[in-house]
Amino acid sequence: MKLDKKMIKLNQHFDTxxxxxxxxxxxxxxxxxxxxxxxxxxxxRNKELSTYIGNFIAIPHGIDEGKKYIEKTGISVxxxxxxxxxxxxxxxxxxxxxxxxxxxxNNEHLNVLSQIALFCRKVENVAKLADAQSExxxxxxxxxxxx
Amino acid sequence: MTQxxxxxxxxxxxxxxxxxxxxxxxxxxxSGMIMPNIAxxxxxxxxxxxxxxxxxWLPNAQIAKLINPMLHYLLPLLIGYVGGRMVxxxxxAVVGAIATTGVIVGAxxxxxxxxxxxxxxxxxxxxxxxxxxxxxxxxxFEMIYxxxxxxxxxxxxxxxxxxxxxxLVVGGSNIAAQGVxxxxxxxxxxxxxxxxxxxxxxxxxNAVGNGILVPLGIQQVxxxxxxxxxxxxxxxxxxxxxxxxxxxxxxxxxxSSAPGAVIIQFLGGIxxxxxxxxxxxxxxxxxxxxxxxxxxxxxxxxxxxxxxAASPGSIISILLMTPKGSYIANLAGxxxxxxxxxxxxxxxxxxxxxxxxxxxTKQAEMQQMKAESKGLTNNNNGxxxxxxxxxxxxxxxxxxxxxxxxxxxxxxxxxxxxITTVPVTNVAVRDLKPEPNLLVVTQKELTDxxxxxxxxxxxxxxxxxxxxxxxxxxVQMLKQNVNxxxxxxxxxxxxxxxxxxxxxxxxxxxxxxxxxxxxxxVGSTTMAVSSFNDELKxxxxxxxxxxxxxxxxxxxxxxxxxxxxxxxEQLKRHVSQAQIVAVDDLLKDKNLKxxxxxxx
Numbered sequence: 001m002k003l004d005k006k007m008i009k010l011n012q013h014f015d016t017x018x019x020x021x022x023x024x025x026x027x028x029x030x031x032x033x034x035x036x037x038x039x040x041x042x043x044x045r046n047k048e049l050s051t052y053i054g055n056f057i058a059i060p061h062g063i064d065e066g067k068k069y070i071e072k073t074g075i076s077v078x079x080x081x082x083x084x085x086x087x088x089x090x091x092x093x094x095x096x097x098x099x100x101x102x103x104x105x106n107n108e109h110l111n112v113l114s115q116i117a118l119f120c121r122k123v124e125n126v127a128k129l130a131d132a133q134s135e136x137x138x139x140x141x142x143x144x145x146x147x
Numbered sequence: 148m149t150q151x152x153x154x155x156x157x158x159x160x161x162x163x164x165x166x167x168x169x170x171x172x173x174x175x176x177x178s179g180m181i182m183p184n185i186a187x188x189x190x191x192x193x194x195x196x197x198x199x200x201x202x203x204w205l206p207n208a209q210i211a212k213l214i215n216p217m218l219h220y221l222l223p224l225l226i227g228y229v230g231g232r233m234v235x236x237x238x239x240a241v242v243g244a245i246a247t248t249g250v251i252v253g254a255x256x257x258x259x260x261x262x263x264x265x266x267x268x269x270x271x272x273x274x275x276x277x278x279x280x281x282x283x284x285x286x287x288f289e290m291i292y293x294x295x296x297x298x299x300x301x302x303x304x305x306x307x308x309x310x311x312x313x314x315l316v317v318g319g320s321n322i323a324a325q326g327v328x329x330x331x332x333x334x335x336x337x338x339x340x341x342x343x344x345x346x347x348x349x350x351x352x353n354a355v356g357n358g359i360l361v362p363l364g365i366q367q368v369x370x371x372x373x374x375x376x377x378x379x380x381x382x383x384x385x386x387x388x389x390x391x392x393x394x395x396x397x398x399x400x401x402x403s404s405a406p407g408a409v410i411i412q413f414l415g416g417i418x419x420x421x422x423x424x425x426x427x428x429x430x431x432x433x434x435x436x437x438x439x440x441x442x443x444x445x446x447x448x449x450x451x452x453x454x455x456a457a458s459p460g461s462i463i464s465i466l467l468m469t470p471k472g473s474y475i476a477n478l479a480g481x482x483x484x485x486x487x488x489x490x491x492x493x494x495x496x497x498x499x500x501x502x503x504x505x506x507x508t509k510q511a512e513m514q515q516m517k518a519e520s521k522g523l524t525n526n527n528n529g530x531x532x533x534x535x536x537x538x539x540x541x542x543x544x545x546x547x548x549x550x551x552x553x554x555x556x557x558x559x560x561x562x563x564x565x566i567t568t569v570p571v572t573n574v575a576v577r578d579l580k581p582e583p584n585l586l587v588v589t590q591k592e593l594t595d596x597x598x599x600x601x602x603x604x605x606x607x608x609x610x611x612x613x614x615x616x617x618x619x620x621x622v623q624m625l626k627q628n629v630n631x632x633x634x635x636x637x638x639x640x641x642x643x644x645x646x647x648x649x650x651x652x653x654x655x656x657x658x659x660x661x662x663x664x665x666x667x668x669v670g671s672t673t674m675a676v677s678s679f680n681d682e683l684k685x686x687x688x689x690x691x692x693x694x695x696x697x698x699x700x701x702x703x704x705x706x707x708x709x710x711x712x713x714x715x716e717q718l719k720r721h722v723s724q725a726q727i728v729a730v731d732d733l734l735k736d737k738n739l740k741x742x743x744x745x746x747x
Contacts, residue, residue: 002286049592053549054611056674064575081669082694083677095677097670104551108289114555121556121613123674127734130670 003112003142007031008077008135017096020084021046021060024076024101033074033103034062041066042101052086052094055123056130059113061102073108075116076101077138081130097130115142180230180263181423187225191217192417196459223251223262230266231273238277238297239270245301246272249308254317260349261316265308272300320346324359327379331363336375336447340439343380345432348422356380361456373452373470378443381460384481385438386421387413388488389431393424396496401427416461434491442484449476536605536625537584541573542597550574553588553612557621564622576600586621652726654745658705660692662733665714669696675733679709679743686743697721709733 007027014020025039041062045051051060062069078099086094100116102109119142120126132138181188194217197203198210224244231243246269250261276296284292326342346355360376367374390412393405401424408420425431445451453468462481469477539557543550550573558571576596579587585604589597594608609617662679664672676694683690692709695701697717700708706725710718715729730736 049590051549053552054613056677057613059549059552064577079670081673083670083673093677093681095673097673106289107551110551110555113551114558117552117555117613118559123678124732124735127668127671127674130674131668132670133667 003075003077003139004031005135005139007074008079008138010079010132010135010138012078012080013082014080014084017046017058017084017086018043020058020078020080020096020099021051021101024060024078024099027076027078028074028101028103031074031076033070033072033076035069035071038062038066038069038103041069050086050088050094052096055120055126056083056095056097057100057120057126058086058096058098059100059102059116061104067105070103070105072103073105074101074103075109075112079130079132079138098126112142119144176233176267177263177426179233180226180266181426183229184222184225185420185423187217187222188419189411189417191222192411192415192419192459196415196417196461199459218257219254220251223247223258226259226262227266227269230263231270234267234270235274235277238293239273242273242297242301242304243267243269245269245298246304246308249305250313250316252309252313254313258313258316260319261308261312264312264316265304269301269304272304273297276300320355324355327355328359328363331376336379337440337443339379340385340443341436344385344435344439347380347418348425348432348435356456364453364456367452368454371452373454373473375443375446375452377453377456377468378446378451378465378477378480379439381416381457381465382439382442382446382481382484383413383416383418383460383462383465384442384484385435385488386418387481388438388485388490389424389434389492390421391485391489392492392496396493413462416457416459416464418460428495430495431492434488434495437491438484438488441487442480445483446476446480449479451476451480453477535584536569536586536621538582539569539571539586539588539621540579541571541588542576542579542593543573543590549590549612550588553609556613557588557618560618560622561625564626566622566625569625588617588621652707652728652745654747656705657690657707657726657746659701659703660690660707660709661695661700662692663695663697663700663708663710663714663718665697665711665717668711668733669694671734675739678734679739682740682743683746686746688743688746690746700725709739 009023009027012020012023014023021042022039025034025042028034029036029039042051042060045063045066046058046060048063050058052058078101080097080099083095083097084099086096098120100113102113104110104113120129125141128141129138132141191214194210194213195203197205198207199214200206200208200211203211224247227247228240228244231246232240234243243266246265247258247262250265251258254261273296280296281292323342323346327339330336330339330342343355360380364374364376367376387409390405390409393401394409396402397405405424408424411417411420425435451473452470453465453473454470455468457464457468465477465481466474539554541550541554541557543553554571554573561567561569561571576589576593577600579597579600581601581603583603585601586607587597587601587604588607588609590612591608591610594606598606607617607621660679662672662676672694676692679692683692697714700718700721702722702725704724706722708718708722708725708727710727710729711733712729712731715727718727728739728742730738733739
């Protein structure tokens with residue numbers, strides 16, 4: 001699979017991490033990747049175990065039971081330039097600037113996810129994503145890692 | 148990438164191995180196909196023992212209808228399925244089962260051997276095909292590709308199996324049968340066991356027993372009232388001796404499962420139960436043959452025989468079929484066979500400590516013990532260099548996101564380090580399965596669950612999947628394993644002398660710190676501020692930095708503004724009192740870290 005411009009939203013603002021996850025989920029819903037129930041599954045997963053994975057990135061996705069809502073594989077990208085706090089409490093600061101919403105079946109999403117991982121391993125690359133000015137730029141940035 | 152992640156089923160890791168370990172591995176692979184299906188063999192065996200007409204304990208023609216389909220279809224298909232799965236997971240399993248159908252159809256003998264060939268072969272074909280083509284499939288066509296490629300390959304293999312493999316296997320069992328009948332006609336009866344025992348282990352026992360021995364035996368009964376031929380295949384002695392040896396000298400699961408197998412084999416008469424033990428350790432066929440020969444020789448010497456076929460070959464049914472006056476002869480033959488087989492098997496088992504299916508776990512245990520004795524523990528507090536890792540699995544909750552990313556990163560690091568023999572995959576924690584020489588990486592929160600699932604594995608827990616220093620530890624460890632002496636240690640860059648940059652700054656008056664972002668770098672500035680604040684906290688400074696846009700900059704003497712060299716001229720036009728530090732990259736510039744130490 002590939003990233004789709006329609007699945008990328010730049011310059012978003014959120015008050016809570018839940019809103020950010022909902023937005024990432026809604027983008028999956030709007031593009032026919034998942035049924036609305038999946039969004040709750042994403043929120044639940046984040047409550048159980050934070051989907052913050054370091055380097056200012058979060059990859060919200062559903063729990064196992066949520067897989068039934070997935071209609072097709074998709075990855076949504078939400079850029080949050082001002083950042084959103086993914087920490088568990090006040091002392092826990094985990095600022096996120098890029099949110100990748102993930103719905104994966106049959107491991108079709110793995111190559112894109114792996115591209116994202118390889119790219120975002122360098123925090124300066126995440127900075128490029130956080131500063132990206134167009135959807136195409138995000139896609140091009142992530143393409144860079146292809147060998 | 149897709150290819151790598153699909154190679155989950157890859158269990159064989161290329162490495163130098165002696166012929167001995169190769170044979171053991173072959174035996175392990177064969178028994179690996181049988182062992183998971185023991186339950187099905189028992190189900191079939193019990194139905195046969197209980198309901199076979201005639202000969203069962205509770206003969207029932209209706210229930211007995213199960214016997215043939217189970218033996219001819221269910222068992223070979225299961226074996227073919229598991230065989231395919233061993234090579235290439237679910238896809239290999241399905242193709243393996245389809246291919247096995249080809250060898251089943253039209254064969255008179257139960258196709259265990261054929262299944263053991265076609266199952267793994269089907270999986271292998273699918274794997275090779277995917278390796279060639281799965282990368283070239285256009286988005287959206289993955290499902291069509293997957294289903295049709297597996298379907299077509301399965302069909303072709305089933306046809307090939309029907310025309311090539313099937314005749315070979317049928318031919319093989321015919322040779323065994325002819326060998327037996329030739330030996331009987333040459334009056335070298337004890338030597339018949341040279342054919343019978345290997346044929347039995349390959350599940351051709353019924354072909355030999357019912358196909359040759361029983362018809363000939365019935366003729367002899369007509370003339371002499373009893374026949375020794377009924378005893379050749381049904382003699383439980385050789386199998387019993389092997390199982391008893393496993394009870395005493397086996398290792399791990401083979402030892403603990405052996406006593407149950409003794410009951411099923413000796414009393415229940417289901418000989419199939421001990422075949423996997425031989426397949427696990429193929430050398431044991433020698434005790435089986437020698438025990439069969441000595442047993443038959445004893446039978447012949449003492450004039451043993453049965454009134455009719457003892458089916459199943461249980462000690463009970465043998466005694467029931469024994470004519471008056473032959474009890475001692477029959478029991479003596481069985482006893483001799485048991486003793487010979489037990490002694491020889493015990494010698495083999497005792498001499499060879501590394502045992503079939505448990506071989507690799509054993510090795511892993513050894514490694515672990517070695518590591519522990521050196522004061523290195525594998526549980527999280529540093530990785531032992533002597534640990535022989537063959538596979539790395541990242542596990543997360545659903546196996547969908549974070550673990551996949553972590554796996555990609557480590558895979559990439561390994562590739563760059565030149566380590567290509569260790570597959571890195573990802574799964575959901577609940578799908579973790581114990582495997583020898585396994586290393587499992589999980590998020591801290593899931594490590595306990597993962598340890599429960601795979602207690603023998605080495606567990607590494609990471610807080611952060613994206614930049615964990617543990618990945619480098621793992622790479623280093625594997626590198627040492629691969630004997631790459633030239634391990635390039637990452638040397639820390641010496642801190643630059645940067646005092647020049649701050650020479651103009653009066654740190655004493657700084658009370659507020661702001662990062663100034665332009666329109667195009669809000670995101671990276673957010674990240675820079677967050678990192679900077681983390682550093683401040685670590686350094687126990689009472690300051691917090693915030694973020695501001697050019698238009699909202701506050702100009703006061705106690706303000707320190709941090710911005711990029713690209714923006715600094717613009718910023719200078721906005722402010723007159725605040726002090727300014729400009730760096731090329733807000734996020735990465737080491738000078739900013741050093742700046743923190745200058746702050747009050």
